Amino acid sequence: MAPLVSISGLKVAFDGTPVLHGIDLDISTGEAIGLVGESGSGKSVTWLAALGLLPGKAKVSGSVQLEGRELLGAAGAVLDRVRGRRVAMIFQDPASALNPVLTIRRQLCESLGLHRGLRGEAARAEALRLLDLVGIPDASRRLSAYPHEFSGGQVQRIMIAMALAGQPDLLIADEPTTALDATIQAQILDLLSAIRREFNMAMVLISHDLGVVAENCDRVAVMYAGRIVEQAPASRLFDDPWHPYAQGLIGALPPLDGVRRRLQAIPGTVPDPRALPSGCAFAPRCNFAGDGCHAGVPPLAPCDDDRAVACLRPQRLPVELAAE
Ligand SMILES: Nc1ncnc2c1ncn2[C@@H]1O[C@H](COP(=O)(O)OP(=O)(O)OP(=O)(O)O)[C@@H](O)[C@H]1O
DSSP, X not given: OOOSEEEEEEEEEETTEEEEEEEEEEEOTTOEEEEEOSTTSSHHHHHHHHTTOSOTTEEEEEEEEETTEEOTTOOHHHHHHHBTTTEEEEOSOHHHHSOTTSOHHHHHHHHHHHHHOOOHHHHHHHXXXXXXXXXXXXXXXXXXXXXXXXXXXHHHHHHHXXXXXXXXXXXXXXXXXXXXXXXXXXXXXXXXXHHHHHHTOEEEEEOSBHHHHHHHOSEEEEEETTEEEEEEEHHHHHHSOOSHHHHHHHTOSSOXXXXXXXXXXXXXXXXXXXXXXXXXXXXXXXXXOOGGGGTSOOOOEEEETTEEEOOSSOOOOOHHHHTO
């Protein structure tokens, strides 16, 4: 089946400095993809570029297709229809995405009007249904409340309701629970999973929390310095990462055991995009790098049916450990 979204050769540069070096990523209908990698690796820029949300100074090239239709360079009116309607985004700080001086009803109804042409009582009824769906108690009364009258977790639920207003095919969730405490985080992620299954909606989950990605995604792409360095089904990646960077992130030994963990500290720092080392950008931090690694950038190459790795010397765990 053709992918819902197909990104190929996506490059972004700011003021002449490349920060994305050719991203290739397909997302199927209903699939959940996790994007992980240290700060600055290009996770957010990938999606901001795909949706035409970067500032004008950004130079973007490559291809981003939604059901075969090219989005890069598409007219503003086309992108306006895609954003919110076909593809919605939720962010780490939901409060900043809501207007503090408008009621939740007004904001939800505006979205419903814009994306689905609903007005008046039809919009109010749908706003109510969405608030119910995301678990806001006493929704009919709370419709007339303002954002500051809700807790952080409730505001994120409202943002999810806003995102669902357009009945999107793809939800980009950029660190959606980072600002919330652990119990609420789990509730919001459960809610997203339930909604995704109910509506067969695809999701891109960008997160620093590997446990969250392992539990909520079908497939994971690991990014480093503006490239995808490994991509595989979540269970295979977390049990048996091949790229030395992915191994460092996951803390390859012992394998992920259900304990929630955040990105590991890998010695050294992510290189400045203005001064990337030659060859593989991870080589200076890599215990396994050889001369060839400093000579050329390894392409993201398929290793088997469902794994691709960009490394000249991928490190496979001993079979008995990978199977544990
Ligand atoms: N508007 C901008 N102008 C200039 N550089 C930018 C801009 N937005 C992002 N960048 C640069 O692009 C690179 C990728 O940034 P991006 O925000 O995608 O990283 P990220 O992986 O999402 O990080 P984080 O996990 O911290 O959100 C970084 O080097 C960042 O400094």
